[in-house]
Amino acid sequence: MVAINSVGxxxxxxxxxxxxxxAAKSEASPVSVVPHVNALxxxxxxxxxxxxxxxxxxxxxxxxxAKGGSSAGDALTLARAREGLVESPMMKLSELPAxxxxxxxxxxxxxxxxxxxxxxxxADFKQMVLQYGMEAWTDEPGxxxxxxxxxxxxxxxxxxxxxGYKSNLYDLYSGGNLLGSVSFGSSTFNKKLYLEIQAQxxxxxxxxxxxxxxxxxWPDASLAKSS
Numbered sequence: 001m002v003a004i005n006s007v008g009x010x011x012x013x014x015x016x017x018x019x020x021x022x023a024a025k026s027e028a029s030p031v032s033v034v035p036h037v038n039a040l041x042x043x044x045x046x047x048x049x050x051x052x053x054x055x056x057x058x059x060x061x062x063x064x065x066a067k068g069g070s071s072a073g074d075a076l077t078l079a080r081a082r083e084g085l086v087e088s089p090m091m092k093l094s095e096l097p098a099x100x101x102x103x104x105x106x107x108x109x110x111x112x113x114x115x116x117x118x119x120x121x122x123a124d125f126k127q128m129v130l131q132y133g134m135e136a137w138t139d140e141p142g143x144x145x146x147x148x149x150x151x152x153x154x155x156x157x158x159x160x161x162x163x164g165y166k167s168n169l170y171d172l173y174s175g176g177n178l179l180g181s182v183s184f185g186s187s188t189f190n191k192k193l194y195l196e197i198q199a200q201x202x203x204x205x206x207x208x209x210x211x212x213x214x215x216x217x218w219p220d221a222s223l224a225k226s227s
């Protein structure tokens with residue numbers, strides 16, 4: 001169960017709208033949309049994550065409004081306060097790939113700032129992901145055993161190009177005002193391969209922490225399917 005703290009009636013309305021938006025999808029993807037402030041949990045359903053993202057956008061907008069409005073300059077100042085992230089110049093939606101532009105337009109944006117993670121060493125990357133995993137995945141089948149016996153494998157998503165996972169993080173703007181932030185997986189994600197690996201008895205977690213895309217695996221016999 002995903003618990004949502006008090007966010008107000010408007011946010012809950014957005015939650016319902018997001019659920020309705022994703023209900024039309026015939027099959028849930030292993031990759032979920034996530035708020036950029038959190039790493040992706042493999043237990044977070046796409047519809048719920050999408051809703052939380054929209055709530056995050058609402059909260060960001062209210063915070064900016066409380067300061068007397070959110071100009072592009074104010075928004076960028078707030079964005080730069082985030083550690084481990086770097087922003088691109090503001091872009092019109094027409095400058096983005098068509099599929100991304102269509103998706104982001106659905107949030108009411110007319111311009112965006114792409115946000116990427118700064119380069120980190122492999123050691124720092126693995127430590128960051130491991131720390132998150134020890135907080136988020138200890139209830140997942142097989143995780144604690146894999147952690148103890150050394151079968152937990154942490155990789156950058158880019159090290160597994162055949163999987164095709166890459167996150168996209170944007171700050172969204174409308175009329176120069178910050179709406180919030182949205183993060184989503186790439187359309188090139190190889191779901192067929194993901195399911196084939198899962199059927200071999202391997203649990204997988206994909207996501208992004210501070211702009212660093214990860215792919216983590218560990219054995220889970222309960223997922224194995226007999227050939």
